[in-house]
Amino acid sequence: MTAQDHADPPAPAHRRRGRFGAALNELSGAQKSQAGVPLYTRYVNRRLGRYAAAWAYTVRLTPNQVTGLSALCSAAALALVVTVSPALWLALTATVLLVIGYALDSADGQLARLTGSGGPAGEWLDHVVDAARNPALHLALLISLYRFADLPDWVLLLPMLFLLTTMVRFFGQMLAEQLRRREPMPSPADAQTDQKGRSIIQLPSDPGVINLVFVFLAWPWVFVWVYAGLLGANMLLALASLVRRFREMRHLQAALHDATITRGVS
Structure with a gap:
């Protein structure tokens, strides 16, 4: 968007509705690849983010x-917790x-693509917010369980492990x-997986x-067992x-070694 766009007076309601529809249509055809994306993010969050991006536009x-x-919504949720x-x-x-905060986390990138205003600064800010939000979520749960839940002490280990x-x-x-x-090489055969299957398998880490597990906070033991189940699944996925990543790095190391020998012989 140009400086002149920001200087214009607010558009009438019917024009804003038109801008919303046009933005939504354009965003529908400009989505990132869905390959391997967990199901909630793929079918729910990106759709919510698309509507949020069109509204923001x-x-x-x-x-x-x-x-x-996005950061404010997540911070408000965790402050309450x-x-x-x-x-x-x-x-x-x-x-x-938390749901709104995560949807807006998708919307910022979609809005950047829509307006052509993306860049390293925005991407950096987005990742820094994510780097703060993800650990803060489990730390907030740890504090809540310690302060308010009448549960055994071992329960406090769950958010630490998560x-x-x-x-x-x-x-x-x-x-x-x-x-x-840094050292681009072809992916090893065992790194190629069924992307649809990955979307299902990765669901516990979505x-x-x-975020949705927080709805069980009103029932401490129900929350603990659901959260513990997610933790177990995430530990297996991790x-x-x-x-898999170590095997990829071994493959990369071997490929670099072979390339060095080939260059030396030639």
Whole structure:
């Protein structure tokens, strides 16, 4: 959007509706690849993000402002979790805020593509917010369980383990991607997987699914067992991911070694 766009007076309601529809249509044909994306993110969150991006476009928000709104929604939800004793209204409110925050996390990138205003600064900000939001979620649960839940002490280990599992897996994936980008090589055969199957398998690690678990906060033991089940699934997924990434790095190492020998012979 140009500076002149920002200087224009607010459009009438019927024109805003027209802008919304046009933006929604354009966004529908400009989505990122769905390959391997977990089911909630693929079928629910990106759709919600598309509507949020179209709305943001009609009210002339920038992608960075949408990122800020996403962070505020998530922060408000977690602030409630750590300061208020769990009750049904709290569980519902926190869940809705987390769902909105995650939808806006998708909307900022879609809005950037729609307006052609994407760039390293916006991508950096988006990832920094995600890097804060993901551990903060489990830390907020840890504080809530410690302050308000009349549960055995071992329950406090669950969010600690979940946080550790999430961060190790995330770092392993990001580092592998950076190493492969630095030394591009063909992917090994065992790295090619059925993308539809991956979308189903990755469902327990989908941030949208983890957000929805907050709805059970009003019933502590129900929440604990659902959360523990997700933790177990995520630990298995993290182990499989780390093994796969290590094999990819071994393949990359061997390929680089062979390339070095070939260059030396030639």
